Amino acid sequence: MKKITTTIIGCMALTAFAYAQEKKPFVLNGKITGQPTGKLYVMYEDAAGNRTFDSLVLKNGSFTVKGEIAGAAIAYVRSARREDSPATVVLLPGSQQFIAAGNKLNLAKVTGNNANAGVWDLAQEKALIQQKHQLRLDSLRKEKDHDKAADIRERLAPYFEENDQADYHYFRKYPTSALTAYMLRYHVADLPLDTLQHYYDQLGAATQQTGFAKYIADELNRLRHGSPGAVATDFTARDIQGKDLSLRDYKGKYVLLDFWASWCVPCRKGNPHLKELYARYQSKGWEIIGVSDDDRNEKAWKTAVAKDDLPWKHVLRGADMSRLEDNPNDISLKYGIHSLPTKILIDPKGVIIGRYGSEGDELDKKLKEIYGE
Known part of the structure; x- marks a missing residue:
């Protein structure tokens, strides 16, 4: 962490x-x-x-x-x-x-x-x-x-x-x-x-x-x-391809917000397993949005996404060092993110049903429960 x-x-x-x-x-x-x-x-x-x-x-x-x-x-x-x-x-x-x-x-x-x-x-x-x-x-x-x-x-x-x-x-x-x-x-x-x-x-x-x-x-x-039971706060950001991405567009699906960074060693080590989960559940309607804490180094962000071959959508958190407290575009701030990796699971109604760190297999268990495995 x-x-x-x-x-x-x-x-x-x-x-x-x-x-x-x-x-x-x-x-x-x-x-x-x-x-x-x-x-x-x-x-x-x-x-x-x-x-x-x-x-x-x-x-x-x-x-x-x-x-x-x-x-x-x-x-x-x-x-x-x-x-x-x-x-x-x-x-x-x-x-x-x-x-x-x-x-x-x-x-x-x-x-x-x-x-x-x-x-x-x-x-x-x-x-x-x-x-x-x-x-x-x-x-x-x-x-x-x-x-x-x-x-x-x-x-x-x-x-x-x-x-x-x-x-x-x-x-x-x-x-x-x-x-x-x-x-x-x-x-x-x-x-x-x-x-x-x-x-x-x-x-x-x-x-x-x-x-x-x-x-x-x-x-x-x-x-x-940013905890289970709360309605997930909507956001709109430019994805890694330069297109607008809004959380509200994922209504009706289970979606995981994966808060990570290119410089976060535990995040990068966990990516192979996250890719396995995505391959297993994406066809069943599960999506991932990677939210990276790399606003000060977009090149490192894009390099890490390519090197780790991460197939889901990606945005930057929207950090602005001149507006640390009241930045309405900072996704991490909206969800109270203070450590990486943090993963937030949202249900089809837009309600948060899980918040996970790097330890344990709670996310795996939750996905098995959702998809009846």
């Missing part, structure tokens, strides 16, 4: 309107032991979606960050060494203190507010997970070949799963934390709709008013529109 992070991260910055709280000053006084000089980089995003980037010079191992934030803000403090994990800090208006060892910045301790409860424990758990998988992570960082790097990422699936579970443990233990709302946005693609809704409900009224949580609420709404 590939997460589509560029769209998600871009949209997050557009939630500022949702959280109208007055900005107030904050101070973060830091001490790095064992590192008297050097440079640090700080990024923080507040509850209204305001982002700030800054660089700091250590003086006798000390630094100070000052600014204004609307409500809570999530900050990352990192060193100049790219391979080092950053420290995560929950900032509040007022003064707070930061202390860490220069070689273990990610295990910083923050005092002065109670919003950082559990953050050190989460960092420690993730540090142990990283240590466990460090050799493979180093291989990925050094690998220049695209296909070999993709294979290493697949073998790192346990690493990503363990990190996800660490986050979920934090969500359950600190359900109303601003950090929970902030990180939950990155798990929209991982969680079933009812689980995501549960975590959102547990945030509480105050945290739900933050821009972090407003983003989750919007995504929940989109996911409902």
Whole structure:
């Protein structure tokens, strides 16, 4: 499964309107032991979606960050060494203190507010997970070949799963934390709709008013529109031959929307099996529309379709990097797509009856049920 992070991260910055709280000053006084000089980089995003980037010079191992934030803000403090994990800090208006060892910045301790409860424990758990998988992570960082790097990422699936579970443990233990709302946005693609809704409900009224949580609420709404029981949202797009294609033209047939991309390794690996299904059921009235996340590289899209010999209709998703949040032509946005591959099965009445990822054989079972096999 590939997460589509560029769209998600871009949209997050557009939630500022949702959280109208007055900005107030904050101070973060830091001490790095064992590192008297050097440079640090700080990024923080507040509850209204305001982002700030800054660089700091250590003086006798000390630094100070000052600014204004609307409500809570999530900050990352990192060193100049790219391979080092950053420290995560929950900032509040007022003064707070930061202390860490220069070689273990990610295990910083923050005092002065109670919003950082559990953050050190989460960092420690993730540090142990990283240590466990460090050799493979180093291989990925050094690998220049695209296909070999993709294979290493697949073998790192346990690493990503363990990190996800660490986050979920934090969500359950600190359900109303601003950090929970902030990180939950990155798990929209991982969680079933009812689980995501549960975590959102547990945030509480105050945290739900933050821009972090407003983003989750919007995504929940989109996911409902792309989940079983919902009427499939119509769209019209130019197909790979340059002709108009509309979903409404498929009314009366079972149709599969296959959200994929030329650069998505699991998508491409699954194409041979999808072709087998198409050969078996197309004559019985089953159609596929491939929706590719390749708007920025049409040549790669067309090359992949030809190379994989995909016989069904194909369109681009309609992404526009200048309109990430409100693009009416973005098919993926209409259906709440955050990971690839995702497949959505629609019945002859235009109602969604299935949503599938790359794992399992649920689609196969559903097609056998539909066609009486």
